[in-house]
Amino acid sequence: MNENARPLRRNEIRAQNEALILQAAEMVFAEAGFGGATMQLIADMAGLPKANLHYYFATKEDLYRRVVQNIFEIWLHAADCFDAAPGPVEAIGAYVDAKMEISRRHLNGSKVWASEVMHGAPVIQDYLETTLRDWTAGRARLIQNWVDEGRMDPVNPRHLLYMLWATTQHYADFGHQIETLNDGQPLSDAEWLAAKESVKSIILKGIGAI
Template sequence: MNIQTPTDKKNAKRREKEQIILRAAERVFAQAGFGGATMQLIADVAGLPKANVHYYFQTKEDLYRQVVSNIFGIWLEAASAFDDAVGPVEGIGAYIDAKMEISRSHPNGSKVWASEVMHGAPFTQDYLETTLVEWTQGRLAIIQRWVDAGLMDKVDPRHLLHMIWATTQHYADFRHQINTLNGGQPLGEAQWEEAKTTIKRIILQGIGVKV
């Protein structure tokens, strides 16, 4: 039987408040950008006093960097599908599934990241030059190993990754456009499954993999 101590309860409450603030910030940054967002607006969306927001995140930049770091971490976790995969069907297929689910569940985070990069990554260039570069090199090596083993066509792994990112993140970054073309309605469960299946088939068949 697990008994929560007062410290456990305090920590849980702190994590809950942080998540409320981060979800609100993600939404505000996605809609207003860094320049248009204010700590007061984020506090209003979170339903908390502004002082509470400053207690957890001293500055707007601290909060912004945490929002960007969170979506980046979620994307990196999704890429774990590559690590133990025996081949491109399992690795790339699972990666596409994961990236599509993230676009579905974290559209605002994806929009914040896209806006940050399009503006030259003024706050997150360190992520790009370190973590992203290291992660990308690891995934490129895995894809190249599959190419060398004859499990897929000889394609440039870098451009393949770029294509996967562009396709999957489109469903978050251009969500309004997709919904508009869907009769003004968000994609339903069956439509998301169809999208994932179609994207996997097109990409995997495009690199010479039977699916």
């Protein structure tokens, strides 16, 4: 132990414990779903007493919503590139890069979201009806502007967004299938880079942006 290391402050301990709990919760919810998960399972996965979970998150639903909110906010932030990009090539290219990197590093969060939506979004329907609806409308307007300016083919902006989501999140939600088809090995750094470049090329050529 480093004798010169200062003791952790209370807010730092809280942040560390919350991070442990959320990481464990992502894994448990991804494997067991909301119904199959228990606070005890999550506590065991986090290596913390169950009482600690209830100190930070009063109920399983509170914890679940936080997990879903985290991945949702990460995805929303990934689309910031649309606002500053000069056109569809730069915006969509950066978005694909960001979304696929999220699939690589937050695969359990993506699986939790997918499972929730496939079951009719019983817990996070409000996100879909408010934040996601508004975000989608805003990005669709940007894409339509590029279409109107002749910078890409006339495609339905919403269907393009659905395709982008489905393609990039496939690498998380169907990660086991991809690994199996990759001779049982996870994609290497070089393979992830090649996958990103391939997806960008297919999509951007397909919409006539390059």
